[in-house]
Amino acid sequence: MTRRVPNRSRRAWARYALFLLVLLPIAPSPLAAADPFPGYPAVVGAQAVRVVEAAGPGKGEVLEQEVRSLRRAMFEHGILSINTVPDRIFDRAAREGWKHRSYESLRAVARVAPLSVTLWAWLAREDAVGFRLEEFLSDMDGLSGAIRVYGPGLLGYAAWTVLFASASAGWFAVWASICLLLRARPALTADVARLFNRFPRPEIIATGAVLACFAVPIAWGVGLGAAAVFWIALSAAYLRRGELLIGGTAILLLAGIFLCGGFLHSIQPMAGKARQGRWLGVEGYYSPGGPGAGDVAEGRLGGPEWERMTRFARARAEMQWGDQHTAEALWTEMIGEGRDLADAYNNRGIVRVRLGKTEEGLADFEAAVERNPSGGRAQWNAYQLYLQQFRLEQASRIQPAAWAGIRNLAPFDYRAEEMTHGELVASPLRVGDVWKQLYTVRTDWLREARESVFHGMFFRPVPGKWVPLFLAAGWIWAALWKLLSRKIWMHSVCRACGTTTVVVGSRETTDICNSCRAQVGRGVRAGEEREQRGLRILLHRRYVRACSVLFPGAGALWAGKELQAMLYGALLSLSAGLFTVSWGAGRHVGGMIADMQTDVWRVALGAVVLLWMFGAAWGWRAFETLQLNHNVAGERL
Incomplete structure (x- = not known):
């Protein structure tokens, strides 16, 4: 066949x-x-x-x-x-x-x-x-x-989108904060060593203190978001303007994650109702009784649009279960209120035909067509009644529009030539243009965010009500710390050779030392000074290369490619976010969803691996080019 x-x-x-x-x-x-x-x-x-x-x-x-x-x-x-x-x-x-x-x-x-x-x-x-x-x-x-x-499909799509965006933003914040901390670590270590001048080998103590700033938050179970804000604020004074832009973006994304947690927490009750055939789920997964009047309030989304959809779904539930009298009363009530007139007239017409009120049902179909001439369902239903009553002239007059209209009702595959048993087509719940309402930031999100899973994952131990203030304080501290660094003497590390100097003012004008600007290589003096500079260049090169491999994109920051590194970090984070939201579903949820999510996480994982390798090679090569341009790399040493 x-x-x-x-x-x-x-x-x-x-x-x-x-x-x-x-x-x-x-x-x-x-x-x-x-x-x-x-x-x-x-x-x-x-x-x-x-x-x-x-x-x-x-x-x-x-x-x-x-x-x-x-x-x-x-x-x-x-x-x-x-x-x-x-x-x-x-x-x-x-x-x-x-x-x-x-x-x-x-x-x-x-x-x-x-x-x-x-x-x-x-x-x-x-x-x-x-x-x-x-x-x-x-x-x-x-x-x-x-x-x-399908209302729950829209709700699930919105939730998946928010979850994917949150996962990607979280990965970006982690990537940015670690890369910036690694970028600032040599100069930060040198400044911390000034605090331990009275101790022997202060640089060793300073190195341990800086490493503790990185490891202690993780060891104590601090949320990744809170740790990222701390690392960015700690590094701010030693960063260039482009690197500060990366850090500020990461903090703003963490604020978005906090709000997204409130959004997901607020729609969770509706998700459970949808699976039971309630809260707009009646068209796909049906349960007797359908949505109740309290579903809107319990679902935590209020307003006339959500209330309209819930009442429409309840009337559809009664219609499907076979309680035609209750369904007729509900449709009549909605028509009296002026809600969804074309669809309500069409559905009430079907109910009345089943109750034996053929003429009244036909009048409802005609009223639906009058209010929505392009509505294929009502025209088809009227056409079917005309045929049943042998009103062939009226049937032939609307037949082209009825047949064409019924065929264009995506996603329904209606074929007029097969519908020869007087089939009447009901009007489904129209979700309508609710995206703006669904994504509009509400004060409820902030309240819900304090109780969401995201709060524990990203911001512990900061209390929920203090998270916005904590993020704002981190952003302001980073800005003030950067401004203060322009007025006091602090260490700066040459991006090309790793030489540490004490400077004041803009980092952009001092992050390449005079020796590198003069392209003197390992130096003009022979002896111990030349050997120390050569050793410093070698150790700096190994440090940057290690950073590039472990945290791809870090080497590009040392090479001065901040905007390119930010774009790369965004691509890497999107791939990692896609892997995060699909991996658990592919392993722990059955059915077609698991089958599709398994393919998604495999593709996402492959993209992460490729981007990681590219980022490592790119950072390695960009830093090597920087050193070559300042005569501190390769055979020219």
Whole structure:
């Protein structure tokens, strides 16, 4: 049988908890395994089980028949998507050993799970690997349509985006603070040694003190964010302007991480409700009763837009369960309030047709078309009623618009030529343009951030309410410390040869010593002075090379390439952030999500390794070029 192409224009547990937060809105609960399709009417659940049992390699025709039967049952109950079906099929394929041959079966059931964000993403991944361009474009249309329509999918996408941004920002802050501390360490050690002049070998004591500033916060379990702010503030006086820009950016990103923790903590209750078919989850994972009136307040997102979506989802839940009288009352109430008029009229029309109020239902369809002429669902439903009542003239008049409209409803794969049993198409919950509301910074985020997992991971032991003040103090201290360093005598280390001198004023004018500017190499004097300068150059070269290998990009800072190093650090941090958010899911979450996340973390890990090698080689080469330009490297020594 020829396959149809859809027709469409601080602790490990804390990290894994955040991964699950992203996955909850779009994955079914494993606790529902005893009843694979809980909450659906018995006839729908039984047919869905038959679909899962019919899936398998070489069973295309049998599966296609079962999918059509399930779709008819879904039309009869106003159900638009059963996202659990592809999840159950994939789990069965993994158990029985035909996971790598499950593509055809999962593509076939996309017609009964069009709002499964996970399914569309998995199919798009398989199409990209198999170089199936037409199917890939079709699946991307389905993915974008599912995200626009399916509320928890949008919520999960927002959470994943914030988590990825937070992980990347955290890696950047750690990378920047360590690189800047390594950049400042020689001069800082020299200044600390001045405090121990009365002791023998003060440079050894100073070296231990500076290393303690790095190691003690880690040994005491201080959060990475708090440690990074401390390291940046400690290094600020010895940095160039471009390096200060890197440090200031890192502190601002840490403030963003703190707020992101509040955002993720605030949407966590809604994620759990979505998996149970509540809080907008009714279109994909259904439970009887649906969303309650208190879901908005308990979900911690208020406002008319969120309340509208919750009430719409509740009416859809009653409609799917078969309580037509309650559903009619809810749609009538929404129409009276002037909310979602076109969709509410269309859904009330379906309910009234099932209650035997055919003329009233037809009037609702016509009212929906009047308010939204391009709405394909209402036109199709009116067309179906015209045919049933043998009003062929009206049916023929709207047939082109009805057929065209029903075919362009991504991600739903409606085929008018197959819908010959009087199928009526319900209007799904429209998520609407809620991105601005979802991402608008609110005071609640600051309050929630104090209790979030991010606070413990990044900012312990700073109390939650003091974190913003701590970050601001760190940023201000770095700026004041830099200004003060221009007025007092402090040590500066030549970037080319490592010679330590005491200077006052701008670092940019003193970070290359006079000997290097004159390109005298190891010096003009023979004897011990020449040998000491040569040894200093050698030790400095080894130090910078070690920094470049251990912390790629550090060598570029010594070479004076601050902006290029900042861009490199951003790319490295993005790759590391992508690995962080996908690795735990790939190992600890089953199903299609784990299958896709495993590929993601492998690609991200490969990118990290390549960027690490490139950064090490680039920093090594950039510093070598600096030394060559000042005649303190290679054979010219």
